[in-house]
Amino acid sequence: MNILILGGGGREHALAWAIRQNPKCDRLIVAPGNAGIAEIARCASLDINSRSEVLAFAEEHAIDFVVVGPEAPLAAGVSDALREAGFLVFGPSQAAAQLEASKAFTKEICDACGAPTAAWARFADAVAARDYIAAQGAPIVVKADGLAAGKGVTVAETLADAEEAINLIFRGEFGDTSVVIEEFMAGEEASFFVLCDGTDCLPIGTAQDHKRVGEGDTGPNTGGMGAYSPAPVLTEALQDQVMAQIIRPTVAEMARRGTPFQGVLYAGLMIEGGRARLVEYNVRFGDPECQVLMLRLGAQVLDLLLACAEGRLSDTRVNWAGDHALTVVMAAKGYPGAYEKGSVIKGLGGIPEGSFQMVFHAGTAEKDGQVTAAGGRVLACTARGTTLAEAHQRAYALVDQIDWPEGFCRRDIGWRAL
Numbered sequence: 001m002n003i004l005i006l007g008g009g010g011r012e013h014a015l016a017w018a019i020r021q022n023p024k025c026d027r028l029i030v031a032p033g034n035a036g037i038a039e040i041a042r043c044a045s046l047d048i049n050s051r052s053e054v055l056a057f058a059e060e061h062a063i064d065f066v067v068v069g070p071e072a073p074l075a076a077g078v079s080d081a082l083r084e085a086g087f088l089v090f091g092p093s094q095a096a097a098q099l100e101a102s103k104a105f106t107k108e109i110c111d112a113c114g115a116p117t118a119a120w121a122r123f124a125d126a127v128a129a130r131d132y133i134a135a136q137g138a139p140i141v142v143k144a145d146g147l148a149a150g151k152g153v154t155v156a157e158t159l160a161d162a163e164e165a166i167n168l169i170f171r172g173e174f175g176d177t178s179v180v181i182e183e184f185m186a187g188e189e190a191s192f193f194v195l196c197d198g199t200d201c202l203p204i205g206t207a208q209d210h211k212r213v214g215e216g217d218t219g220p221n222t223g224g225m226g227a228y229s230p231a232p233v234l235t236e237a238l239q240d241q242v243m244a245q246i247i248r249p250t251v252a253e254m255a256r257r258g259t260p261f262q263g264v265l266y267a268g269l270m271i272e273g274g275r276a277r278l279v280e281y282n283v284r285f286g287d288p289e290c291q292v293l294m295l296r297l298g299a300q301v302l303d304l305l306l307a308c309a310e311g312r313l314s315d316t317r318v319n320w321a322g323d324h325a326l327t328v329v330m331a332a333k334g335y336p337g338a339y340e341k342g343s344v345i346k347g348l349g350g351i352p353e354g355s356f357q358m359v360f361h362a363g364t365a366e367k368d369g370q371v372t373a374a375g376g377r378v379l380a381c382t383a384r385g386t387t388l389a390e391a392h393q394r395a396y397a398l399v400d401q402i403d404w405p406e407g408f409c410r411r412d413i414g415w416r417a418l
């Protein structure tokens with residue numbers, strides 16, 4: 001079959017790498033792709049957030065299956081346009097993508113189906129929001145309602161910090177001016193990935209990531225500096241609790257509303273005292289969590305995504321490898337602040353890659369036969385092992401083979417679980 005993947009980060013390189021290995025994949029096109037993806041697929045330049053452009057491209061290239069990587073095309077309704085035209089698509093509709101695009105929407109769904117999450121309130125007015133936090137006290141969490149690329153959330157230690165966050169939101173810093181205020185949840189965070197076909201659900205792995213740029217989880221937030229899978233904190237018993245109390249009720253509520261969820265539901269969870277509560281949903285794979293999940297799942301990923309898109313999850317099983325994977329992100333110095341583009345990355349050619357280790361590309365480009373840095377997060381050095389310690393050692397062995405003085409990484413990915 002002819003397959004089109006939308007996106008061009010480390011997540012899409014990992015998806016492309018896994019899908020490419022499945023004999024069902026005859027032709028693979030990734031838009032826009034990157035230098036690493038170009039080695040295994042055709043890259044096409046395309047505005048992936050434009051419904052009409054993606055549709056025209058899929059028609060022109062006789063695409064049989066479209067896999068949507070990032071959230072922006074989902075929020076823009078690209079999957080709806082493709083489905084209406086008869087294409088098979090992996091990724092939720094615009095209406096179901098609200099589970100990521102609006103925090104208040106997710107909270108309403110949780111209330112409607114009884115899923116455990118932090119107590120919350122929403123305000124369209126700054127005075128009422130300030131009165132509410134004064135009554136609740138600190139610590140408290142202040143969130144801009146819409147998509148803000150990870151920058152719209154303040155975990156406020158003091159009331160002054162919470163007020164400052166409210167002021168920023170009502171100054172229009174994040175687009176729309178509506179605020180969600182939540183009870184602070186203590187605990188350990190972990191991510192749970194579940195394929196949903198509108199009715200049935202199939203868990204495909206757990207992971208933990210490192211959002212902060214600095215070692216010891218310090219410094220500003222990033223898109224993610226590393227991840228590992230599985231997440232030891234998400235025991236089988238907890239996974240069962242999350243399926244029964246959070247995931248299945250959410251999927252049932254979405255179906256009841258006439259907006260069934262089809263795609264991957266990525267639940268951000270807070271675990272404390274043997275109980276998990278929902279922090280947030282994302283409606284696509286995480287980056288870099290996708291890299292560790294894909295390395296562990298391999299070629300079966302295409303069968304799983306097809307079963308999801310075709311509504312066949314009830315009789316689909318995952319073939320578990322039962323091992324561990326860890327990925328270390330290499331970023332351009334300065335990231336997540338200002339950084340330079342265009343530096344040359346050497347040493348990639350000599351690295352043996354395969355089902356046990358892969359250097360996935362994120363922001364890379366090819367120039368005069370050399371790989372250059374073209375973004376903030378640039379590479380994801382990913383490896384598997386029978387233990388997490390072995391995966392960790394192999395991933396850092398990959399990092400150490402890369403000659404890129406303009407890049408950096410955290411040396412402590414996985415510390416909590418190790």
Ligand code: ATP
Pocket residue numbers: 118141143146147148149150151152153155182183184185186189268279280
């Ligand atoms: P954005 O919408 O700006 O892209 P996001 O979707 O990443 O942000 P969340 O996942 O809701 O936003 O919050 C980001 C982080 O803030 C979480 O990973 C968690 O560490 C922390 N956080 C969010 N809500 C709570 C809460 N109620 N209690 C404790 N910590 C929280």
